[in-house]
Amino acid sequence: MSLEVEKPGGTESTNRLSLKRHDSLFGDAEKVSGAKHHGSEVSWSRTLHLAFQSVGIIYGDIGTSPLYVYSSTFPSGIKNNDDLLGVLSLIIYTLIIIPMLKYVFIVLYANDNGDGGTFALYSLISRYAKIRLIPNQQAEDAMVSNYSIEAPSSQLRRAQWVKQKIESSKAAKIALFTLTILGTAMVMGDGTLTPAISVLSAVSGIREKAPSLTQTQVVWISVAILFMLFSVQRFGTDKVGYTFAPVISVWFLLIAGIGLYNLVVHDIGVLRAFNPMYIVHYFKRNGKDGWVSLGGVILCVTGTEGMFADLGHFNVRAVQISFTGILFPSVALCYIGQAAYLRKFPENVGDTFYRSIPAPLFWPTFIVAICAAIIASQAMLSGAFAILSKALSLGCLPRVRVIHTSKKYEGQVYIPEVNFMMGLASIIVTIAFRTTTSIGNAYGICVVTTFSVTTHLMTLVMLLIWKKHIVFILLFYVVFGFTELIYLSSILSKFIEGGYLPFCFAVVLMTLMATWHYVHVKRYWYELDHVVPTNEMTTLLEKNDVRRIPGVGLLYTELIQGIPPVFPRLIKKIPSVHSIFVFMSIKHLPIPHVVPAERFLFRQVGPREQRMFRCVARYGYSDRLEESKEFAAFLADRLKMFIQEESAFAQNEAENDESSPSTEVPEAQTRPRRSTHSVVHSEEAIHPRVSSQSGRITFPANHSVEEEKQLIDREVERGVVYLMGEANVSAGPKSSILKKIVVNYIYTFLRKNLNEGHNALSIPKDQLLKVGITYEI
Structure with a gap:
């Protein structure tokens, strides 16, 4: 049964009492703090510090693009020298339009309290509209710090209209989810291909000084470097960033200096390319070939999505400073210098970068290029880890262990299983494709598809959240959407030549991801349909003659309401329950962080003397889950606080009733009522602390609050046992063949090989008890 939401009404004292309530998982959520998180306003000194570190983390990819852009754009050689002016103009304006205008000065502001990437946009949208397929939203969630939603203004009814359309359409919800996981898949593809193309193109330069080396030998040298790159990921972005920032800064100085040298020595006239008319002339001369060449031009902005995905490591201002002050001038000068060199030596387009280097600088540049290529890989790997950690919180992938590698900066994570799979895939791609041209065809599709996904989600953010003028929204969508569509159409022409890979x-x-999420949603609904009503708790315990044993038991469940169906099975097989028993739910809110003071929501389940509780532990998608000892201690402290505050509330209520008996307000009216979207069942109506005769909360005189708190401490010392349902999910006998394949084979394979829920929740194996149960969906 669902209850209608409404702010507590009645007298002022009634309202005041209601806000202090801690039943129905309500009170703790109202303790809104003003905590600041990563991405909020910081000092200029820290901003400059982060700007410097960002150079080593997020710009390696876009900064090493000059290694292969011209060779990918002119795979068959330069037919007309003026084509260089057209391509250079395309490169310059592509750098200005996509990474600078779109990302640095628009998209970065759509960060979710400092976090970026496609899942951050999806989570941001999900706070303003109910687009998730699992009904675990609670009215209290909107009261958490940093949730920061506002109702659409009456002046802009369009936002309300969009919200209603999305919420009422299951197809729209599925489309948004599909778009989000498509963007995630492409970022993962980007993270796999970036190391392959960057390292291979950097190592290929050695053949300028050692022509006897074969391409096979170059490939195996690249493989060795890739192996080392993926091996050091476990040390974390923070340490890697400090190591790489000075190196990539030297790289930018080198490529800017070499570009300036080539511009002055060879042909300063290439500066005419700032005139966009050369783009028009280029397409008139080359027609379809010019359109196809866009697949090479777009590689100049590879790694742009990394700026947004890695924003959780830095902040908007730091990225803006480092991009406009360091990245853009250096890279633009490098491309301009290469064009000037090719105006004199067009036959060297296949290896433009290394052939344009002055002889004395070759070896220093080659060494730094290798390091920069490694950094390029780091940028997208960091972004891939950050995005996947968010995907895990939405139930899109099996629980795997996410390691937070920095105590100073939030959002810096490492996922061992993902690192291994991406490393293996990158090495296989390098060995199989062997040349940067073939890899580039695949690479471009990942890049542009990710751009397009971000454009569509950003448009929805502008409509629903920012509530911008429709002219601005249309301008954004048309300019960037049309630009990306042109590039995508060009790259798709190379589908057979490697474009099929992404x-x-x-x-x-x-x-x-879709399989895991589909079964995850179905399983949640199955459990929701088979919950045990709370008013049957006492009957259930008495029927099975359940003994109470020492210690604290935590039964993990996805449900935030009702008694999960695994509990009756547990007490039938093992008719004993710990002295203090908690139905524990780990819930991820669509925000990056939940401060510890707002983490736990408690309520009592069953009669007070049974000491059984429900607890929802709420985390943001970038929060680190505590270790088991830390979690148990924190849980115990908050449980004692809950008991103490409930006692104070009961005493306050009793005093008010005695002083004003004529204005007594029944318990049912003082309790905050729930919204229909909270999906809270009828537990509330039979709250154990309410006397059946008076409707008021009563505490036995022989059990003081201090005794209750001491009891909790004693039971925690005796040991905490974690119980988890080991659910086997199978498709029903009347299910379609497709559903049986998805549920019985693909999902089962993932669950058996990747699901490490106890590791992800930091549960020690010697304190874990799994309870088997089968669900037929």
């Missing part, structure tokens, strides 16, 4: 990769990853 699509295959995306299909596999999206299938896995």
Whole structure:
């Protein structure tokens, strides 16, 4: 049964009492703090510090693009020298339009309290509209710090209209989710291909000084470097960033200096390329070939999505400073210098970068190029880890261990299983494709598809959240959407020549994510339909002659309401329950962080003397889950606080009743009522602390609050046992063949091979008890 939401009404004292309530998982959520998180306003000194560190983390990819852009754009050589002016103009304005205008000065502001990437946009939207397929939203969630939603203004009814359309359409919800996991799959593909193309193109330069080396030998040298790159990821972005920032800064100084040298020595006239008319002339001369060449031009902005995905490591102002002050001038000068060199030596377009380096600077540049290529890989790997950690919180992938690698900066994570799979895939791609041209065809599709996904989600953010004028929204969508569509159409022409790789990769990853999420949602609904009513708790315990044993038991469940169906099975097989028993739910809110003071929501389940509680532990998608000892201690402290505050409330209520008997307000009226979207069952109506005769909360005189708190401490010392349901999910006998394949084979394979829920929740194996149960969906 669902209850209608309404702010507590009645007298002023009634309202005041209601806000202090801690039943129905309500009170703790109202303790809104003003905590600041990563991405909020910081001092200029820290901003400059982060700007410097960002150079080493998020710009390696876009900064090493000059290694292969011209060779990918002119795979068959330069037919007309003026084509260089057209391509250079395309490169300059692509850098200005996509990474600078779109990302640095628009998209970065759509961060979710400092976090970026496609899942951050999805989570941001989900706070303003109910687009999630699992009904675990609670009215209290909107009261958490940093949730920061506002109702659409009456002046802009369009936002309300969009919200209603999305919430009422299951197809729209599925489309948004599909778009989000598509963007995630492409970022993962980007993170796999970036190391392959960057390292291979950097190592290929050695053949300028050692022509006897074969391409096979170059490939195996690249593989060795890739192996080392993925091996150091476990040390974390923070340490890697400090190591790489000075190196990539030297790289930018080198490429800017070499570009300026080539511009002055060879042909300063290439500066005419700032005139966009050269783009028009280029397409008039080359027609379809000019359109196809856009697949090479777009590689100049590879890694742009990394700026947004890695924003959780830095902040908007730091990224803006480092991009406009360091990245753009250096890279633009490098491309301009290469064009000037090629105006004199067009035959060297296949290896423009290394051939344009002055002889004395070759070896220093080659060494720094290798390091920069490693950094390029780091940028997208950091972004991939950050995005996947958010995907895990939405139930899109099996629980795996996410390691937070920095105590100073939130959002810096490492996922061992993902690192291994991406490293293996990157090495296989390098060995199989062997040349940067083939890899580039696949690479471009990942890049542009991710851009397009971000554009669509950003448009929805502007409509629903920012509530911008429709002209601005249309301008954003048309300019950037049309630009990306042109580039995408060009890259798709190379589908057979390697472009198929990211699509295959995306299909596999999206299938896995969609399968896991589909069964995750079905399983939640199954449990919701089979919950045990709370008013049957006493009967259930007496029927099975349940003994109370020492210690604290935590039964993990996805449900935030009702008694999960695994509990009756547990007490039938093992008719004993710990002295203090908690139905524990780990819930991820669509915000990056939940401060510890607002983490736990408690209520009592069953009669008070049974000491059984429900607890919802709420985390943001970028929060670190505590270790088991830390979690148990924190839980015990908050439980004692809950008991003490409930006692104070009961005493306050009793005093008010005695002083004003004529204005007594029944318990049912003082309790905050729930919204229908909270999906809270009828537990509330039979709250154990309410006397059946008076409707008021009563505490036995022989059990003081201090005794209750001491009891909790004693039981925690005796040991905490974690119980988890080991659910086997199978498709029903009347299900379609497709559903049986998805549930019985793909999902089962993932659950058996990747699901490490106890590791992800930091539960020690010697304190874990799994309870088997089968669900037929």
